[in-house]
Amino acid sequence: MNQPSATSSAAPENSSSGALFLAWAFVGIPLIWGVSQTFVKALTLFQ
Amino acid sequence: MAEASLLDRSRTIAGPGYNRWLIPPAALAIHLAIGQAYAFSVFKKPLGALLSGDPNAPAPADWTPAQLGIIFSIAIVLLGLSAAIFGKWLERVGPRKAMMASALCFAGGFFIASLGVHLHNLWIVYFGYGVVGGIGLGIGYISPVSTLIKWFPDRRGVATGMAIMGFGGGAMIASPLSVALMDHFKASGTGSLGVAATFLALGVIYLIFMQFGVWTIRVPADDWAPAGYVPNPQHSALITSNNVSxxxxxxxxxxxxxxxxxxxxxxxxxxxxxxxxxxxxxxxxxxxxxxxxxxxxxxxxxxxxxxxxxxxxxxxxxxxxxxxxxxxxxxxxxxxxxxxxxxxxxxxxxxxxxxxxxxxxxxxxxxxxxxxxxxxxxxxxxxxxxxxxxxxxxxxxxxxxxxxxxxxxxxxxxxxxxxxxxxxxxxxxxxxxxxxxxxxxxxxxxxxxxxxxxxxxxxxxxxxxxxxx
The missing domain is CATH 1.20.1250.20 (MFS general substrate transporter like domains)
Known part of the structure; x- marks a missing residue:
C-alpha cells in the first residue's frame, strides 16, 4: 500500500488500519446489503 | 486575514502518513447517496395515487405517470448543467466544500419535495427533487473525481471506477430502503402513502451519510506522489504530463x-x-x-x-x-x-x-x-x-x-x-x-x-x- 512520500506542510496523519477498516465498512456494508437484495431479486429470472 | 474555514481546500491537505485508500470510501459515501436518483421510480406509483390512496386506482386529479416522469428528467438535466457550471468552482474551493454543498442540496431537495407531496403541489416537487436535488447530484457526482485522480495517478481507472460504481450501487440501496420506509410510515398512518415522511427520512439519512465523505476527504500535497510512481510507464502519446484548463x-x-x-x-x-x-x-x-x-x-x-x-x-x-x-x-x-x-x-x-x-x-x-x-x-x-x-x-x-x-x-x-x-x-x-x-x-x-x-x-x-x- 502506497503512502505519501513527499514533503508536506500539513501535520502528519498516520491512518491506522482500524480507521481504514471502519471507513470501508461504513460504505461497504450498505453496498453489500443493496447488492444482495438485488441479487435475490435477480434470481427470480432463473426460477 | 480571516482564518480558513474547515471546509476550505487549504484545511483538507493531507499530512504525511495519510493513507490514500481512505479516499475511495469518502468518494463512495457521496456516490452511494446520490445514486438514489436511479431508484426514484419506486415512488412513481404511490406519488400517482396520493389523492385516491390506492396505487392501483388513481383519482382523476392524481398526478399522471407522464407528469411524474418529468421529476427524474429535471434532476438528470440539472445534474449535467450543475456539473458543467460548478466544475471550476469545485476545482477552486476543493472537494470538501463541494461535497458539503452537494449534501445540503441533495438532502434539501428531499425536504422541499416532502413539503410538495404534503401539499400535493407538483411544482414544489419539481423544484425540490428536480432542481435543488439535481444540483446536489451534479456537484456530488464530480466532487471526488479530480481528488481521486490526484491520489491515484498510477491507477486512475481503478480509483474513479470505485467511486462511479457507487453511483450504480446507490440505487440498489435506495430502492429496498425506500420501499421499507414507505411501508413503515404508511402503517404508522402518516398520510400521503408514507411518501412525504419517507422523503424527510431519506433527506436526514443521506445528509448524515454524506458527512462521512465530507470530513474524510483530503487532497494530496502538491508535491505528493505515490512511492515509486513512474508517470506514463506505457509511454503512450495519449497520456499527457501537461495540463489543459x-x-x-x-x-x-x-x-x-x-x-x-x-x-x-x-x-x-x-x-x-x-x-x-x-x-x-x-x-x-x-x-x-x-x-x-x-x-x-x-x-x-x-x-x-x-x-x-x-x-x-x-x-x-x-x-x-x-x-x-x-x-x-x-x-x-x-x-x-x-x-x-x-x-x-x-x-x-x-x-x-x-x-x-x-x-x-x-x-x-x-x-x-x-x-x-x-x-x-x-x-x-x-x-x-x-x-x-x-x-x-x-x-x-x-x-x-x-x-x-x-x-x-x-x-x-x-x-x-x-x-x-x-x-x-x-x-x-x-x-x-x-x-x-x-x-x-x-x-x-x-x-x-x-x-x-x-x-x-x-x-x-x-x-x-x-x-x-
Missing part, C-alpha cells in the same frame, strides 16, 4: 470527440435499460414460448435487477481494465463489441434463445456502466489532472442529452414498429439496429481521438493555482 479543453476537438463518445455509449445503453422489463416480457411471452413458459413480470423484474448488477460490476471491471488496456482501446471494445452484440439481440429474440439473450444484455450493460466510469480517466490522460473535475463536469452534458434523447428514440422507434403491426422481438428490431448504428458513430469518434495539441497546455506551474495554497 477547462476553458481551453472546450476549444479542443478531443473534448467534443469524447462528448460524442459518451453521448453514443449512454444513449445506446439507455435503449436497453429503458425498455428492459417490457422488452423481455414481449420478446419471450407465452405466445412465443408456449403456455407456462413465458417470462413473467416478476422474472422481468429479476432481469432488471441482473442488469443493475452488471451495470455496477462493469463500472469497476472495465474502468480498472482500462488502466492496463489504455482508454482508447477500452472504448474501442465498448463500441466494437457493442455493435456486434446490439445487432445480435434481435436475432436472439427472434430465435427465442433466452439464456444467450440475457448474457448478451448483461455484457452490453456492463459496457454502458464502464463507459461512465472510464471517462474521467480518459479525460485525465488527455488533459492532465489540473481541472479534470471541471472538464468532466462539462462533458456530463452529454449524459443529460442522452437522458432525453435515448428514451425519445427508443419510444419513437418501438411505437412506430408496433403501429406497423410488429410484435415480440420484431417490435424492438429497429431500436437495436439504430443503437448499433449510434455505436458506429461512437467508434469513429473514439478512433479520431489523438493527443491534444501543445498550444492548449497551461504554461508554468498550475497546482498552486488550482489549490489556492
Amino acid at each position: 477547462a476553458d481551453n479543453a472546450l476549444k479542443t476537438p478531443q473534448f467534443w470527440l469524447l462528448w460524442v463518445v459518451l453521448l453514443t455509449n449512454v444513449t445506446a445503453g439507455i435503449g436497453v435499460l429503458e425498455t428492459a422489463s417490457p422488452l423481455i416480457q414481449d420478446t419471450f411471452s407465452e405466445k412465443y414460448m408456449g403456455a407456462g413458459r413465458g417470462v413473467t413480470a416478476a422474472a422481468a423484474a429479476g432481469f432488471v435487477g441482473l442488469l443493475s448488477l452488471f451495470n455496477l460490476l462493469g463500472r469497476f471491471f472495465w474502468s480498472s481494465a482500462s488502466d492496463k488496456l489504455g482508454r482508447k482501446t477500452t472504448y474501442g471494445i465498448y463500441f466494437g463489441l457493442g455493435i456486434v452484440l446490439y445487432a445480435l439481440i434481435p436475432t436472439l429474440g427472434n430465435t427465442l434463445q433466452l439464456t444467450l439473450y440475457v448474457v448478451v444484455a448483461c455484457v452490453i450493460i456492463s459496457m454502458y456502466g464502464g463507459g461512465f466510469a472510464t471517462i474521467p480517466a480518459y479525460l485525465s490522460d488527455l488533459f492532465g489532472k489540473y481541472q479534470v473535475g471541471a472538464i468532466h463536469g462539462r462533458l456530463l452534458t452529454a449524459w443529460s442529452t442522452a437522458g432525453v434523447l435515448g428514451p425519445l428514440i427508443v419510444n419513437f422507434l418501438h411505437e412506430s414498429r408496433k403501429a406497423e403491426g410488429f410484435t415480440g422481438a420484431a417490435a424492438y428490431q429497429t431500436v437495436f439496429y439504430t443503437m448499433a448504428g449510434l455505436l458506429v458513430v461512437g467508434l469513429l469518434a473514439n478512433f479520431a481521438v489523438t493527443a491534444v495539441n501543445d498550444r492548449y497546455n497551461e504554461k508554468g506551474p498550475v497546482e498552486a493555482e488550482a489549490g489556492g495554497h
Whole structure:
C-alpha cells in the first residue's frame, strides 16, 4: 500500500488500519446489503 | 486575514502518513447517496395515487405517470448543467466544500419535495427533487473525481471506477430502503402513502451519510506522489504530463470527440435499460414460448435487477481494465463489441434463445456502466489532472442529452414498429439496429481521438493555482 512520500506542510496523519477498516465498512456494508437484495431479486429470472 | 474555514481546500491537505485508500470510501459515501436518483421510480406509483390512496386506482386529479416522469428528467438535466457550471468552482474551493454543498442540496431537495407531496403541489416537487436535488447530484457526482485522480495517478481507472460504481450501487440501496420506509410510515398512518415522511427520512439519512465523505476527504500535497510512481510507464502519446484548463479543453476537438463518445455509449445503453422489463416480457411471452413458459413480470423484474448488477460490476471491471488496456482501446471494445452484440439481440429474440439473450444484455450493460466510469480517466490522460473535475463536469452534458434523447428514440422507434403491426422481438428490431448504428458513430469518434495539441497546455506551474495554497 502506497503512502505519501513527499514533503508536506500539513501535520502528519498516520491512518491506522482500524480507521481504514471502519471507513470501508461504513460504505461497504450498505453496498453489500443493496447488492444482495438485488441479487435475490435477480434470481427470480432463473426460477 | 480571516482564518480558513474547515471546509476550505487549504484545511483538507493531507499530512504525511495519510493513507490514500481512505479516499475511495469518502468518494463512495457521496456516490452511494446520490445514486438514489436511479431508484426514484419506486415512488412513481404511490406519488400517482396520493389523492385516491390506492396505487392501483388513481383519482382523476392524481398526478399522471407522464407528469411524474418529468421529476427524474429535471434532476438528470440539472445534474449535467450543475456539473458543467460548478466544475471550476469545485476545482477552486476543493472537494470538501463541494461535497458539503452537494449534501445540503441533495438532502434539501428531499425536504422541499416532502413539503410538495404534503401539499400535493407538483411544482414544489419539481423544484425540490428536480432542481435543488439535481444540483446536489451534479456537484456530488464530480466532487471526488479530480481528488481521486490526484491520489491515484498510477491507477486512475481503478480509483474513479470505485467511486462511479457507487453511483450504480446507490440505487440498489435506495430502492429496498425506500420501499421499507414507505411501508413503515404508511402503517404508522402518516398520510400521503408514507411518501412525504419517507422523503424527510431519506433527506436526514443521506445528509448524515454524506458527512462521512465530507470530513474524510483530503487532497494530496502538491508535491505528493505515490512511492515509486513512474508517470506514463506505457509511454503512450495519449497520456499527457501537461495540463489543459477547462476553458481551453472546450476549444479542443478531443473534448467534443469524447462528448460524442459518451453521448453514443449512454444513449445506446439507455435503449436497453429503458425498455428492459417490457422488452423481455414481449420478446419471450407465452405466445412465443408456449403456455407456462413465458417470462413473467416478476422474472422481468429479476432481469432488471441482473442488469443493475452488471451495470455496477462493469463500472469497476472495465474502468480498472482500462488502466492496463489504455482508454482508447477500452472504448474501442465498448463500441466494437457493442455493435456486434446490439445487432445480435434481435436475432436472439427472434430465435427465442433466452439464456444467450440475457448474457448478451448483461455484457452490453456492463459496457454502458464502464463507459461512465472510464471517462474521467480518459479525460485525465488527455488533459492532465489540473481541472479534470471541471472538464468532466462539462462533458456530463452529454449524459443529460442522452437522458432525453435515448428514451425519445427508443419510444419513437418501438411505437412506430408496433403501429406497423410488429410484435415480440420484431417490435424492438429497429431500436437495436439504430443503437448499433449510434455505436458506429461512437467508434469513429473514439478512433479520431489523438493527443491534444501543445498550444492548449497551461504554461508554468498550475497546482498552486488550482489549490489556492
